Amino acid sequence: MGETGPGDLLELRGLVGSRPLFAVGAGVLLEDAEGRLLLQRRSDDGLLGLPGGTAEPGETLPGCAARELAEETGWHLDPERLRPLATLSGPEFYFRYPNGDQVYYVSTLYRGKLADCSGGGSGDAETLELCWVEVSELTDPQLSGPVTRAGAHLLGARLPWPPAQPAPEGGETYSLSLRPLIGQRGLFAPGATAVLRSPSGKVLLQRRSDGGFGLPGGYCALGERLDLAAQRELREETGLSGGELRFLELQVGPRYWHRYPGGDLVYHANGLFAGRWPDERVPTPADHKSRSFGWFSREEWTGLPLSPLVRDALELAEGR
Numbered sequence: 001m002g003e004t005g006p007g008d009l010l011e012l013r014g015l016v017g018s019r020p021l022f023a024v025g026a027g028v029l030l031e032d033a034e035g036r037l038l039l040q041r042r043s044d045d046g047l048l049g050l051p052g053g054t055a056e057p058g059e060t061l062p063g064c065a066a067r068e069l070a071e072e073t074g075w076h077l078d079p080e081r082l083r084p085l086a087t088l089s090g091p092e093f094y095f096r097y098p099n100g101d102q103v104y105y106v107s108t109l110y111r112g113k114l115a116d117c118s119g120g121g122s123g124d125a126e127t128l129e130l131c132w133v134e135v136s137e138l139t140d141p142q143l144s145g146p147v148t149r150a151g152a153h154l155l156g157a158r159l160p161w162p163p164a165q166p167a168p169e170g171g172e173t174y175s176l177s178l179r180p181l182i183g184q185r186g187l188f189a190p191g192a193t194a195v196l197r198s199p200s201g202k203v204l205l206q207r208r209s210d211g212g213f214g215l216p217g218g219y220c221a222l223g224e225r226l227d228l229a230a231q232r233e234l235r236e237e238t239g240l241s242g243g244e245l246r247f248l249e250l251q252v253g254p255r256y257w258h259r260y261p262g263g264d265l266v267y268h269a270n271g272l273f274a275g276r277w278p279d280e281r282v283p284t285p286a287d288h289k290s291r292s293f294g295w296f297s298r299e300e301w302t303g304l305p306l307s308p309l310v311r312d313a314l315e316l317a318e319g320r
Contacts, residue, residue, distance in 0.1 A: 023103035024188040024269040026065035027052030029111045036132040047144035058254040065110045074122035082110035087250045090225030094165040095145045104223045106190045174222040184263040192230035192271040193217030195317035198280045202295040213304045226271030238283035245273040255308040274317040
């Protein structure tokens with residue numbers, strides 16, 4: 001997993017230095033016919049890592065995974081052949097590169113199969129060599145970064161889950177703290193929303209203070225786990241807590257860009273969660289962002305002015 005890729009991120013580094021940034025992207029757990037895992041020996045630290053990296057603005061996560069796999073290994077897979085295995089976030093996924101740059105990964109791992117690898121692969125400048133390895137034989141000192149460790153753990157390697165790192169100071173004001181340095185440039189902003197469904201099938205929507213309709217949710221603090229952000233935002237905006245929220249998908253792509261009235265551009269990376277609620281009591285708005293709440297049937301919400309992110313979220317959560 002590497003940070004290099006989109007010009008936007010490289011440009012941001014020139015403006016903010018080595019301070020921690022969110023790195024939204026994807027990694028690939030590619031296995032051959034014998035079940036061996038493909039790893040790359042990285043040129044920056046000499047250790048083994050998964051093919052993967054940060055998403056380019058306007059790129060979907062499956063597209064990012066397929067592009068990074070091709071660039072770093074020479075093997076091309078259709079994004080449709082990649083299956084999401086897990087989405088990683090939180091203080092366990094802090095990483096400091098050998099050059100001092102710091103990131104908190106928000107990364108979806110995809111699993112793929114390569115039936116014939118006899119032709120060999122060829123990596124880019126980030127790759128010293130490509131290795132097919134038995135997952136059961138991997139040891140922690142061999143591996144580069146927490147995303148690779150987590151991927152190997154998920155495939156059954158006898159490795160511990162990456163340990164959590166201390167939260168950074170000022171992480172709760174991530175976007176606000178960067179704007180004086182980066183101006184109105186595009187910024188990947190991870191966040192989380194919750195689709196709550198009542199026994200009758202209605203969903204809870206907020207009438208925002210700007211007049212639009214949305215889901216309970218908001219941005220992550222730097223290093224905050226997506227599920228904890230969803231629970232926190234739900235509690236802060238509605239006063240509701242205690243329900244189980246199930247992760248559905250990390251929404252990333254060109255449909256989810258937003259330019260605020262002041263000109264700031266945000267590339268949303270939305271962790272979508274869904275949950276059941278036992279009744280249709282209408283919450284009282286608990287913060288300044290919400291004007292009111294209501295429960296809406298599908299027939300009702302389809303006619304509302306919704307952003308592409310909210311409309312796609314409601315469609316994805318339908319029946320799940």
